[in-house]
Amino acid sequence: MATRADNIASNLSFANFSKATELKNRIWFTIGALVVFRFLSFIPLPGVDARALQALSAQTSGTILDMFNTFTGGSLERMSLIALGVMPYITASIVIQLAASLHPTLAALKKEGASGRQKLNQYTRYGTVFLCAIQGWFLAAGLESFAASNGLQAVVDPGYMFRIGVVISLIGGTMFLLWLGEQITSRGIGNGVSLIIMAGIVAQFPTFAANIFGQSRGGELGGGIVALFVLMVIALILVICFFERAQRRLLIQYPKRASARGMMQADRSHLPLKLNTAGVIPPIFASSLLLLPLTITQFAGNSIDTESGGGAFLQQTLQYLGQGQPLYLALYAAGIIFFCFFYTAVVFNPEDTAENLKKNGGFIPGIRPGNRTAEYLDYVLTRITVVGAIYLTVVCILPEYMIGQMNIPIFLGGTSLLIVVNVTVDTISQIQSHLLAHQYGDLIKKAKLKGRMR
Template identity: 90%
Template sequence: MASRADNLASNLSFANFSKATELKNRIWFTIGALIVFRFLSFVPLPGVNPAALQNLTDQARGGILDMFNTFTGGSLERMSLIALGVMPYITASIVIQLAASLHPTLAALKKEGATGRQKLNQYTRYGTVFLCAIQGWFLASGLESFAAANGLQAVVDPGVMFRIVAVISLIGGTMFLLWLGEQITSRGIGNGVSLIIMAGIVAQFPTFASNLFEGGRTGNITAPVIAAFIAMVVILILIICFFERAQRRLLIQYPKRATARGMMQADRSHLPLKLNTAGVIPPIFASSLLLLPLTITQFAGNSLDTDSSGGAFLQQMLQYLGQGQPLYLALYAIGIIFFCFFYTAVVFNPEDTAENLKKNGGFIPGIRPGKRTADYLDYVLTRITVVGAIYLTLVCIIPEWAIGQLGVPIFLGGTSLLIVVNVTVDTISQIQSHLLAHQYGDLIKKAKLKGRMR
């Protein structure tokens, strides 16, 4: 039965796409929600002077600010209502998941099923509001001081009232994005939060291409460098597609079953373990923990006097943590590797899988059911997670280093391509699943009609 489903899925085409009305509605809803997201990225915070802000961002361009803009679709440099994006939610999710692994009360909630997950999601939203308030306050105060230090008035009426309004607006923008992401997940196609992040990155692609070819036209970037950059992007996409589909398939044996016609052949199946079980979550988590504090630090560092000890220290730290710098790459790699193992342990529980196999009579040949199976699954999963963590680290780190070496002023690294390719593959897989379900539904209807005619 599984082989028939695999063959049907492999031979599935989009010929019957026009008949899948529900799927088309889901796709149109997703597109409409992403258009709303892009409109919001151009709505500035109340009290911000757009012209002065443009001059300010031109002076502060480079480094962490441009890297964070890649994930927010340019919302940060425009100081829009969604300047913080969904990064506070991701950071709060990290904290809650870490706490659920360490705190007994939260660990008990995690085991309660849907009710416990709903409670943890509620705590995550509370944490998101708290982080938005802190980050929004520092962002608003940093904008005021940074503009004043550069002789510009990016804020029409600076003061406490502007900061309060900015914090409330940023909290509302982030929470609206979370609601929009939930609506995409439930009524659209794909994971809503991941699609919002991907839409922000894709929205920057025209800017990336324009900067690249403009640099070639003016002579700042040579033709071999442009060719090497394009070749690196193509090779990177092929590597990501290969490793994201790589699996370790464990043979599962089921005992023979007695039926009215006699003994049946023993059933066999496979338990697929993805090489990259954590998906795109580790780079997103590592980026959210690293980029946003560095962005606020950049505002604070530029607003301080470089002759003072505090300003000089912050400026030196920003230089060490610039794109392609060893310290930044080391911290980023450590974060990716840690979250690879952490999130894999969150999404895949060997004990539960072994128990489910035992209840259904399945076993791995040569491995005893129960604890021995759980230990074997944990052993195999750890080994392939090591390979997956190395793959993610290299894909995210090497392009960052190469772009710095090539001298290309484009902040399109492996992390951005990884998110775009991974989310695109996942969305296409969900579209194919809907088409497959629709095709099965048509087959069942035809079978019922034939049965009635007989």
């Protein structure tokens, strides 16, 4: 039976799509939802002049807003209905998960199962609306003042009604994206929110690639720098694929049991611990926490007199936290390392795993079941998480620094590549799982038909 299963797994190919009707429907639904996401990114906010925005976006290029604009698929520079993307939701989920680890009431909700998770998701949505309202207000106020200071009329009718309309529109756009992401997760293929972020990044690729080769033809970038950059991107992709599939396999042994021939036989299996258990969550969380205050500071600085003390302080803060600056890279690296350990502790509980092994009679050779097994799992997980945190930090920080020195668009930085490669690998794995389940279903049906014929 094991040999037949291995043969089925090894013979998986995309030629089986013609028979996997459910999988095809899921893929088409996912593609359709992402097309809707791209359409929304071109619908401007009410009361905004799109032609004046093009001039303003050219003046703000090269700032920290480029990263935010990359994650939203260019929606921020076009001031569309989904200009904030799903970043407020990610920030709110960080706050709720941290609170669930520290506050006893929220921690009790987390242990209640599906009902508790539903309540925490509700709190996360409340936080998302609150953050959207704050960011939307500062975005509208900053847009008014920044356009006026540059002699442009980007806002048709500035005032409180315009700001309120922008806030309501941005809240509606972000909440619709969350609903769309949930539909992709349940009715499509892959994680909906991650796919939306990846689609925004990939949508910027043609523009950024054209800019790079345009700078090369214009003499701003040398041919050697472009070739070195392409080689760095290929090397990053290979490193990401290697580390994302790397895992530590712990041997699990079960007591001897009587086999069909009357012989005592011990069963063995492996407990796989991924080197990067947290996946792309740490860089997304870290960038989200950095982008929230920086976005508010960027737009608030436009509405404050730069000659005053407050305006000078905000401008100095933006300069220190600029792309590739030491303070920005240090905070980003610290956030990645923190969320590596934090999210790993959230998704993997050594005590629960040790208890489940003990109930099923499994044990790690040389380690006593129970508390000793939990301590050993925690020890191993901490060691591999250190390696995973170093890997994520190097992949995200080193390319950002090099790209900043070479003045190359941020899209092809380590964070963007990490998200694209990781989400792509995860989606392909889910597609293969659906294909495998489909082939197993066909195998079971054939076995039942042969049984009836006999």
